[in-house]
Amino acid sequence: MMTRFAKSEDGSTMVEMAIVSTLLFALTLGFVDFGYALYQWNAATKAVQYGARLASISDPIVTNLAAAAPTASPGAPIAAGAYGPFVCQYTGATGGCSNGGTFSATNFSRIFRGDTAVTNNDICPTITAVQRLTMRPGMCHFFPGLHRDDIVITYTATGLGYQTRLGGPVPTITVSLKNISYQFFFLGGLFGFGDMTMPSMLSTVTGEDLKVAYP
Template sequence: MIKRFAKSEDGAAMVEMTIVSSLLFALVFGFVDFGYAFYQWNAATKAVQVGARLASISDPVATALATAAPTTTPGAPVIPSAYAPFVCQYTGNTGACNGDSAKFNAAGFSTIFRGDTTYTNDNTCPVLAAGQRPGMCHFFPGLHRDNIAITYTATGLGFQTRLGGPVPTITVNLQNITFQFFFLKGLMGFNDITMPSMLSTVTGEDLKSTAS
C-alpha cells in the first residue's frame, strides 16, 4: 500500500499546473502593470509638451513678468538673469508665483491645465467643445494642478520696456506623480513608484491668450 502510494503520480499534473499558472499569472499581470506605467509615462510626456506650447502663447501665469526686466534703459536688451525666475504652482487650491498668490494668474494657469474650457478653481477636466484647444489634463487623465510647475526664466531675449514684457524661456514640468501597482502589489509586494519629474522647455512667443 505504501509502495503503491509512493509510486503513484495521480495529481502530479494538477500540482505542476498550479505552479506554472502562478508564474504565468504573475508574468501576465506584470506586463499589464508595467504596460500601464509606460502608458502614463508617454501621456505625461505629451502633457508637458502641450502645456509648454500653451504657456508660450497664453497670458503669463506670473503677472509680474511684464515689468520684471529693468526699465532704466528703454530699448536695451534684456540680459540673461536680468530677473529672478518665476516659479508658479498650486498648493491645494491656492496658486502662487514664488510664494506670492497676488502675482498669480489663475485663469492663465487654467488655460494651460484645461485648455479653452471654462475656468473653475478645482481639478476638473471638462469635456471639450468643438474648436476648443485641449489642455494638459486632456492628455494625462487624473492630472492635478499641484502636479504642475511653470517657470519663467530670463535668457537674454527681448528688450527693456517691451510692451508685452520680456521674452522668457518657459519650462513646464510635472512632479509628485505616483504610479500605483494594481496586481503586483498584491501578488508580490511591489511598492508604489514615484515617476521621475519630466519637463518641456520652450521660448515664449506672443504671451497673450488671443494667440494661436
C-alpha cells in the first residue's frame, strides 16, 4: 500500500499548475503595473512640457520680476545672472519664491489648475469640452493626481532680453516635478513591492511677453 502510494502521480498536475499559475499571475500583474508606470512617466512628461509653455505666456509667479531686472542702461543686454534665480514652489499650504521673489498664488494656480476657477487650493477642476474652447487646462489635467507642492517653477536670467524692454525681462523658465513616485497597485499589495521614486524631470523654455490672455 505504501509503495503504491509513494509511486502514485495522481494530483501532480494540479500541484504543477498551482506553481505555474502563481508565477504566471505575478508576471501578468507585473506587466500591468509597469505599463501603468510607463503611463505615469508619459503623463508627467506632458505635464511639465505644457506647464513650461503655459508659464512662458502667463503672468509670472514672481510678481516683482520686472523690477528685479536692471534698468540703468536702456537697450543694454541683461547679463546672465542679473536677477534671481527665482525658485517658486509650495511647501504644504504656503507658497514662496527664493531670492526675495514675491509669490503670486493666483498666477501659480493658473499654471497648476488652468483658467477655470483660479483659486488658491490643491483641487484639480473638471474642464468640459465646451470650456476647452475658451479656457486653458492646467498641469493637473495632464497628470491626474498631481499636487501643487509637486511642482517647481524657476525663473532664471540667462542673458536674454535687454534693459527697459517694453514686454519686461526675458527669463528662462524651467518647470519640474519633485517627490513623484511610481504607484504599483498589484505588486505593492500582493508582493510588498515598494513604490519607486520617479527621476526628476523638467522642461525649459524661453519666456515670451508674459501675460494672462488666452493665446
